[in-house]
Amino acid sequence: MRRRWRVAGVLAALTLLLTAPLPALAVEEAAQVPVTVPALTDWTPAAGSYRYAPGARLVADGASERRVAGTLADDLRAAGHGTVPVVPGGARTGDIVIDVRPDRTSLGAEGYELAAGKRLSVTAATETGAFYGTRTLLQLLARGDTVPAGRTVDVPRYKERGVGVCACYIHVSMPWLENLVREMAYNKLNQLLLELKVKSDAHPEANTWGYYTKDEIRSLVALGKRYHVEIIPEINSPGHMDPWIENRPDLQLTDSDGNKQPSRLDITRPEALAYYTGLIDEYAEVFTSTSWHMGADEYMLGSDFAKYPQILKYAQDRYGPGATPQDAFIDFVNRVHAHAADKGKRLRIWNDGLTGANTVPVTAGTTVEHWLNVATKPSRLRDQGYPLMNAAYALYLVRGGFHSDTEGLYDQSWDPRSFEGEKLATSDGITGAKISLWPDNGRGETENEVAVALWPALRHIAQATWGDPHPDSTYAAFTARGAAVGHAPGWRDLTRVPVADGSYSFRTRGLTFDAEVARTSDGYVTVRTAEGCLEVRGGKLTLNVPLQPGVAAAPQTCDPRNTLQRWQLEPAAGGYRLVNAITRMPVGVTDDGRLAQYPPDQRTPAVWRLSA
Template identity: 70%
Template sequence: MTDLSSTIAPRRHRHRLIGTVAAFLLLAAPAPLARAAPQDPVPRTLPSLTNWTPGHGTYSYGPGARLVAHDAASRRVAATLADDLHAAGRGTVPVTGGPSRTGDIVVDVEPSRSGSLGAEGYELHAAQRLEITGAAEAGAFYGTRTLLQLLAQGDQVPAGRTVDVPRYRERGVGVCACYVHISTDWMENLVRDMAYHKLNQLLVELKVKSDRHPEANTWGYYTRSEIRRLVALGEKYHVTIIPEINSPGHMDPWIENRPDLQLTDSDGKPQPSRLDITAPAAFDYYKSLIDEYGEVFPAKWWHMGADEYMLGSDFAKYPQIAAYAKKKFGENATPQDAFIDFVNRVGEYAASKGKRLRIWNDGLTGANTVPVTAGTTVEHWLGVKVKPSELIAQGYPVMNSAYSLYLIRGGFHTDTQKLYDEQWDPRSFEGEKLASREGITGAKISLWPDNGRGETENEVAAAARLPLSHLAQATWSDPHPDATYAGFTARAEDVGTAPGQRDLTQPPVADGMYTLADTRHRTQAAGFALTRTPDGYLTLKSTATGNCLETRSGKLTLNLPLQPGSAVTRETCDAKNTLQRWQVTRSGGGYVLTNALTRMTLNATPDGRLVQNPPDQQTPTVWTLTQR
């Protein structure tokens, strides 16, 4: 009997503080489609158009519009555009081989235009027809994103022409789904909105459920089917998804149950977060993880992190590392050389799998005699002794991942208005401003979950919307297109959000009094008051006790109770307690309740208890909600 009236009731500890993910999701409905056409001389888009030659008249989008595409690449772009037009409420638009006529949208991929358009640029020409041309498929695709933004403001596009080419080739978002599990719906919303704003690279530090190392499958992981679905969406929307398994530090999600792989300090104490870089078995273990990830991530990049290996400690506590370095590289070698050697060995193995290496910069302290392998991309987030200009001079591609761009769940949030007013661009690193773009691949905003209960996914999404818009602007085009920040925020509001996103802030049931029943065990529960929270979840308050359902027991990770099978109990209601927030989704004639933070479902056991479990470990309980 399940009696709900009685039974329910450091990232990484990293210096870079980190707060979670979220991305340009929407917390409100998409902007209305029937807005008046903008009066600006240049059509309003985000990123803005750097050149626009006006024509005479307008292009009018109407019910007779068709998508005209002649070759396979153009048809793929057109098919995606057709999907998005339908999702935006613009009807079903056919894709045809032409010939084109008034009112049509022509999509063309012309490789001969690569000299002027590059791999991602496009030309858009609006007249009686609207023509989008790219030298490559990605360029034509980005032209369709501009069109979608224009149509979000009305049916009329002013006649004219633009050639729009990005300033930087890497325009990214980093999401640490490390330790915690971020919902795939949220991640998919992020991919769509990234593409809508012409961002092209999503770094995800996460755990894929391992077949080879089941002892590592503590909760927070993603199944292979979840990753394949996310990667497929990224491929459709030209967002490269790059995986990261941070090493040799921050390895505890993988090796906390493998003391044989952990670095042991001079007191004989194993360190669960530090991989033993001197042990061949540890390197073999990491290679096996690269192999597993290669089965679901086709990206030609591998991010190994390589940051904060000695955070909270120093090499002096591990004399075996210095001994290893001297044995391998001579008496003048330093412990840092052993660290760089590990980085280079990972890079060599990744290269053998067709992948190029990326690392964070803070491990490059200058205390090494062994250089990092040429061609390794360095993502610069922290000001240390070795400056970005030095790395570029040494030939390393450098990405700006400045701490000033971070959003940390429950902690530091980037000050977008300040950056905008300062006309920040990717040349502005932590500790150094460069005069030239040469050697800079682009920039990335990072979303980290150091305090797992500090904010919900929906709150992070709301906080990230304008920072991500600003990053998109600064990496593609003029970093300061509007005279004021208010003007820029108005631009962002005008273009709206990507078609096809799910509004994750609208529960499928209204506030009110309900009786809950577990359909699996056919047992009835007492009444609960369901109340929507400001961020779009629900609280469940027992009418019998006045307490709210909460998950709080079990092992804590990043301030979250992430132990599968731990109890869900009735606790004193607290509007600020994010662990009392639940996502309700329809399923099989009823509803599944998922904790907003732990991302585990509320399940009833045969003996009358309530517990939380990952949905792939136990089939989620389906609840009926009967309004009273």
């Protein structure tokens, strides 16, 4: 399986993190350095303090300022700071002033100046910079209504600061993704790569489960826009295409033995390019990003070009007798680049397909996201002029597999110059870095378990891409810093269970059964009947998960380690939906009286009434 199919811990660990002593904060407070993530590097203290109190107003004159102030007002309310009006005009004591001044060019596209005294002001050259200043303000208010007087100028070191999520096979719930967007913005991360499937109108044959509806994506993209997180979509190609072409054998690459390869697109066929670029166009209906990620990794994973002589022939027909099979691969990448460019989008690819065995170069301007140590080193890619992003495997959180050693990276003062296999002397040409979440073993961990490992790693990458990669003397002090600022306003605790443990009758139209409901350590429930614990089982497995609609949910021998026996009670009008923690499909009652899972847009989910 793919290298990126490679997150653990228990929620008790998160509780300990949030309640741990704060070893470094007392020293910082003594110096009057406010505690934030990323840490402020040039705080200049002054006498006195700013106090946020009833009567405070958000002063914003221009359209950009009013948008920033409107989002801040909503977040202040969500954080428990009450309702604060947005007003134009002069500021008075206690007010918060948002000021966008394009002439402040030294602040760049995302930097800001924050000054606290009798009132507090955030000044930036752009709307985005002003927004990041308000994130700092929210963090300053996370520990009380008083901010020490002083001033900071805060500018990021890297342009791209991100998180990548594969929601392409194993569906990731929208509330979880919404939490991620808010948390990213709170920590000044600005780029979310989503490898995922959007339910297609043009190609309904591709709509196997794992997809999102277009309305769901529009909602998530709108949230990202409001919080200055660009959401970049990816459909991996020409490898790992099985989510899209498993029902299109005409587009599958055929090996020399006549076997179809459901994960490999046949790059020699013009219909394959037309199919893929058509998907780009359909995604453009809901994604507004200026980039498109085509993956382009592991095309020959578990095989090699020698098994596909038609690829060499295609390359030689197109580029001459000295061409290599790799040239056909690069040719496909470049044709996708041309289509994306025509749509106003910049292309991004993973690095491992660039083995050096090609004579045809990748089109200039293609951003290379470097995750794997292969023959073509980061320094060579940079020397060739390609924008270079650090997506090192050391930064991966793999569901049921490898977890980034965030503490070790922090202690090493890791920064985006440190790629797999090479550390560059300067940051020239490096766009930034990101952490990546992939589901090698889709049932290895639940979303809530993933979150436990995610938040420290997210704060670390935010720190390493914005400012000093090692602001505190110990990792314990750095994690305490994160605990002090807490979660973003509007962040939802997805571990809350809406009913108490106990015995219940589950009733819906056509079926009633009795079961014991017990909360799991990661915030789901088990549903234990007299015959065993309710579990989804059957059908074809994808990444060790039964993802087919119609698969039965039935009692099995109870196993606390079996994540397919964990369920979410999702509140609905008149009761609850019973949603599997891993497959993310609700169960309903079939015509013959069985329990089975279905995507909610394919069959109306059953609403269960619970009575003790």
